[in-house]
Amino acid sequence: MKFVTFSHKQGVELFNTSPRYQHQWDEVEAAISNVSDTDIIEYFENNFSGGQKSLSHAINALLKKEFIEFGWHPESYIFGESEYQTSRWRLDFAKEDVSIEVGFNHGGSVAWNLIKPVLASQLNHVQKAIQTEVGVIITATRELQIAGGFDNAIGTYEDYVHYLKPLQGVLNVPMVIVGLLPPESFKIQHKTVNRRTTGSIQKF
Numbered sequence: 001m002k003f004v005t006f007s008h009k010q011g012v013e014l015f016n017t018s019p020r021y022q023h024q025w026d027e028v029e030a031a032i033s034n035v036s037d038t039d040i041i042e043y044f045e046n047n048f049s050g051g052q053k054s055l056s057h058a059i060n061a062l063l064k065k066e067f068i069e070f071g072w073h074p075e076s077y078i079f080g081e082s083e084y085q086t087s088r089w090r091l092d093f094a095k096e097d098v099s100i101e102v103g104f105n106h107g108g109s110v111a112w113n114l115i116k117p118v119l120a121s122q123l124n125h126v127q128k129a130i131q132t133e134v135g136v137i138i139t140a141t142r143e144l145q146i147a148g149g150f151d152n153a154i155g156t157y158e159d160y161v162h163y164l165k166p167l168q169g170v171l172n173v174p175m176v177i178v179g180l181l182p183p184e185s186f187k188i189q190h191k192t193v194n195r196r197t198t199g200s201i202q203k204f
Contacts, residue, residue: 001183003181099134
């Protein structure tokens with residue numbers, strides 16, 4: 001997949017200039033770029049014959065496969081205390097100094113998804129399970145939202161970028177917002193039957 005980026009507190013510059021973080025960023029770029037239109041079509045058609053509405057599950061699954069192959073730890077808990085080891089308090093991926101959140105969920109989760117890498121990067125009164133220094137948020141651009149059949153209520157790349165300014169004082173760690181661009185060879189076509197909306201691949 002192709003993508004665009006937005007740099008928060010010199011996140012992109014840090015990845016590009018620091019040997020300490022360069023290899024993690026190379027893996028992030030490779031993991032996303034390795035997901036092809038063909039991969040998405042095959043996964044969507046082979047796993048969601050009952051009719052998924054959007055590409056969100058397919059893209060999530062393919063990215064997870066790529067990151068695990070690069071040695072990233074999926075569903076990493078931020079805190080070590082058992083009462084905080086739930087899905088609410090974990091990151092999608094972490095490796096060494098970098099934490100990643102993949103956000104295709106409701107727009108109401110945008111601020112929380114941005115805050116999680118900050119929690120992973122700071123000392124806390126709760127015992128930490130991991131300690132990272134840079135955050136990456138991977139999400140859909142509005143173009144992918146439309147072409148990929150995503151719900152109108154999801155938080156998009158543009159929403160994440162818009163949140164950065166008012167949260168400037170809270171989001172005090174370097175971060176990169178990654179916006180996934182739409183497929184180049186197909187889009188999702190919706191069909192509603194008996195009030196149930198499903199999606200199908202429409203190739204160009």
